Amino acid sequence: MSITLSAQSEISCNRIEPVANEESDTKVILQSDGDQSRSSGFCGYLLTFFAFLFVFLTFPVSIWFCMKIVQEYERAVIFRLGRLLGGAKGPGLFWIIPCVDTFRKVDLRTVSFDIPPQEVLTKDSVTIMVDAVVYYRIFNPTVSITKVENANHATQMLAQTTLRNMLGTKSLADILKDREEMSDQMEAVLYAASKNWGIKVERVELKDVKLPTTLQRAMAAEAEATRDARAKVIAAEGEMKASRALKEAANVMSESPSALQLRYMQTLTEIASERNSTIVFPLPLDLISNFMKRSFYWGKGAGERVEGEPPQQPFLTKGEDSDCDNFTDLDFHESFMGTYLYVRLLLYTRANLECGQELPHHSFTQEPLFNVTRPTTFVIHGYRPTGAPPIWINHIVHLLAAQKDMNILVVDWNRGAANLNYFTAVANTRGTAVNITGFIESMEKEGASLDSIHLIGVSLGAHVAGFIGAMLGGRVGRITGLDPAGPMFASASPEERLDPTDAQFVDVLHTDMNSFGLRGTHGHIDFYANGGLDQPGCPKTIFSGKSYFVCDHQRSVFLYLCALNHTCKLTAYPCSSYSDFLSGQCLQCETFKPASCPVLGYDMSQWRDTLLRLGQTRAYFSTTAELPYSKTSYRVDLVTWNQFLRWGVVILRLYNGKNVLESQIDSKLLRFEQYTSTRLLAQFDEEIYPIQKISLRIVTGNVIGPRYKIRLLRIRITPLENPSRPLMCRYDIMLEENAEVSFKPLPCD
Structure with missing residues (x-):
């Protein structure tokens, strides 16, 4: 009987297959299939022979049916009479036998699919909706065809169930906090399950976690309550720190009376910025009475004195030292008691840079160093609450002399600017302007050209320069205002402060508009360093003493000195605001071609005509905290x-x-x-x-x-x-x- 069965199996077209154990390894199954594919039985050999014969008889037409091509990213799995023939073929050209061979192409590229939103019950019994995206590729084409009906669909179904099962073991807090870790875990689980299908899961990402509306409201309420509690704690800590700061500030002011006066000026600035019809000044009565007796007001028109007592001394006199005349140096006592206005002009040229010569008002032509045909620059300082000379006077004199051969006249009105009562100094700006105007008119009679006169004013000195220019009908060549003073001028009309009509060309630099400086545009071009507000490197708290009040205001002088010295190139860009400048919206300089955008400094000739044509221009630039300031x-x-x-x-x-x-x-x-x-x-x-x-x-x-x-x-x-x-x-x-x-x-x- 056994002999009969063997004979039948040799001639049977339906060969008997060995049954593979379902729990056997994939590699074993594939090997078994491979062995049988190489033994197709008598019928298989017969059909294959006729197929070869058919190809031979119909050659070369049949060659086109035998030749197949797969792309670089594809592989072909060939079946002969329904059985696997070797491994995957490709890329490139491969051959099949018509009628007996079939093949399926497999794409090896990475494929992605979205897992639809899955409703999941978390470990802490919260129902959420979660979706994800999966990236995978086929690494074994043969297995992906022979061991699973549809590898793509199977992977998608497996991903959905894995997502639900894994998230069900996690609490809501873990899902929201450890999304990346959960993605990695899900990737590992999917790969372990799909590798037997010849599929490698490369990446899994959770896309969105949707919470129930009621839970969202509860979480928002909890977060708001936490923020409110934190805000109360911060407010309490802030009040405690503020109390300590006020105590330390009081100690600083008690040690430095000038710091108290500067804080008083800052308060006036804040008052002046409001639209008030009545202002109460907290001044001692004896100081007010002293101010009313000593101050006088000068009109901006023809120089007529309107009110007050005349000074007891002439404005301009020769100094006692016949060799060198120095800037007036007053002590704090004189500043506190108040002084009469007394104006001096100190002449510097390239021949006497280290030794100033005081010019008399009416006999200045007798001074051999003074040449009215040369360009003349007036340097006008501002408010001096302590009476000390400005520390920058010698620097600006030397730097101006390096620009060209000129007369440099330092306007010393320290006896009018040194006063704890700021209003007295403001009133004295008019008298100073009248005096200098008369001197310039005398220069003009001696042959000087107003076109060559340059007025450089610092703080209150900028308004003095404006008054001088207005009295001369705007014929002065140029006025440079370095952070014009803001207190008492913030709401003033153009006739009562510096404005573009005061000279042929007016350029202004702003550095402290939120304190002692003046807001707005007041020249043909207004430079705003760091937006004209807080300057880098300046103290941010009152505990720094005097520098907290004056650093931003004085930075205008030091920026101008740096520009004169050519150690920093401060290029400014016309713009409507500092924020637009920082965002890169105002970096075009085509208007000024062939020149660049305006550069702060002494020589403005290459931009002057364009700026006069454009009208009032705002220009912004940023600086560093230290020299050389330029960025x-x-x-x-x-x-x-x-x-x-x-x-x-x-x-x-x-x-x-x-x-x-x-x-x-x-x-x-x-x-x-x-x-x-x-x-x-x-x-x-x-x-x-x-x-x-x-x-x-x-x-x-x-x-x-x-x-x-x-x-x-x-x-x-x-x-x-x-x-x-x-x-x-x-x-x-x-x-x-x-x-x-x-x-x-x-x-x-």
């Missing part, structure tokens, strides 16, 4: 391609092989859209050149979700202070949010 600026243009809208903050770093500098870019969130150009202003405290490497990072603040990618089609970096240097570009950069990418810049096309 290195670049215009950065980004063209993005990303399909979806992204928000972020840009951080840029430059490398030159030795040093690395991080840019100061406006920290507001920027929109990155498809095919959209974004412009930024990147500023650095130092100059770094040549640039060998650039690193870029876009910070989004996203810490729990998936990291999205932002593609840059182009980044272009333009040096602003050095337009002759080449533009730097780089193309097609892929950024991942919150990750830094470095690249070498290339010359732009």
Whole structure:
């Protein structure tokens, strides 16, 4: 009987197969199938022979039916008479036998699919809706065809059940906090289950966790309660610190009377900014009576004295020292008691830079060093509450003399400016202006040209210069105002303060508009250093003493000195506001071509005609905290391609092989859209050149979700202070949010 069965099996077309154990390893099953595929029985050999014969008889037509091609990313799994024939074929050309061979193509590329929102009951009995995205690829084409009916569908079903099962073992807090860890765990579970199908799960990301509306409201209420509690704690701590600060401030003011007076002036500034019809001044009666007896008011018109007692001494006299005349130095006692207005003019030229000569009012032509045909610059100081000379007088004299051969006249009206009563100093500005106006008129009679006269005024001195210019009908060549004083001038009309009509050209620098400086535009061009408000490097608290009150105000003088010395190039960009300037919206200088944008300093000739044509212009620039104050600026243009809208903050770093500098870019969130150009202003405290490497990072603040990618089609970096240097570009950069990418810049096309 056994012999008969063997004979039947040899001639049977339906060969008897060995049954594989369901629990046997995949490799064993495949080997078994492979053995049988190589033994197809008599019928199989017969059909194969006829197929070969058919191909031979119909050659070469049949060759086109035998030749097949698969792409680089594909593989072909061949079956002969329904049985697997070897391994997967490809990529490229392979051959089959018509009629007996069939094949299926398998795509090896990574595929992604979305897991639909799944309703999940968490470990702590909260019902949520969660969706995800899965990335996978087929790594064994043969197994993916022979061991599962539809590998793609099976993987999707497995992912859905795995998502529900895994999230069901987690609490809501764990799901919201450890999303990345859960994604990794789910990836490992899916891979372990699908690898027997020849599938490798590469990445799983949880996309969104939707909470019930009632739970959202409860969480919002809890967060609001936490914030309220924290706010009360912070407010209590703030009140405690404020009480301590007031105590320390009182100790500082008790040790320095000048600090108390400066704080008083700051209070007046705050009062003057309000629209009040009645102002009460908390002054001692004896000080007020002293002010009423000594002060006098000078009109801005023809110099007529309107009210008050005349001074007991002439305004201009020769100093007692016949060799050198120095700036008036008063002690605090004289400043406290008050003085009469007394104006002196100290002459400096290149021949006597170290030894000032006081000019008499009516006989100045007898001074051999004074030449009325030379350009003349008047330097006018401001309010001096302590009576001490300005520390910058000698510096500005030397720097002005280095510009050109000129007469430098320091207007010493310290006896009118040194007074604890600020209102007395304000009233004395009129008398000082009348006196200097008369002197300039005398110069004009002797042949001087008003076109060559330059008035540089600091604080109250800026308004003195404005009064002088107005009395001369605006014929003075130029007035430079360094942070014009704000108290008592904030709501004044143009006739009562510095304004563009006071000279042929008026340029103004603002550094302290929120305290002692004057807000607004008051020249043909107004420079705003750091927006004209708080200056870098200046104290932020009252515990620094006197410097807290005067640092921002005095910074205008030191910026101008730095510009005169050519140690810093402070390029300003016309703009409507400082915020627009920082956001890179105002970096075009085509209006001033062939010159650059205006640069703060003595020589304004290359921008003067354009500025006069434009009218009043606001120009902004940023500075560092220390000398040389100037920053290195670049215009950065980004063209993005990303399909979806992204928000972020840009951080840029430059490398030159030795040093690395991080840019100061406006920290507001920027929109990155498809095919959209974004412009930024990147500023650095130092100059770094040549640039060998650039690193870029876009910070989004996203810490729990998936990291999205932002593609840059182009980044272009333009040096602003050095337009002759080449533009730097780089193309097609892929950024991942919150990750830094470095690249070498290339010359732009």
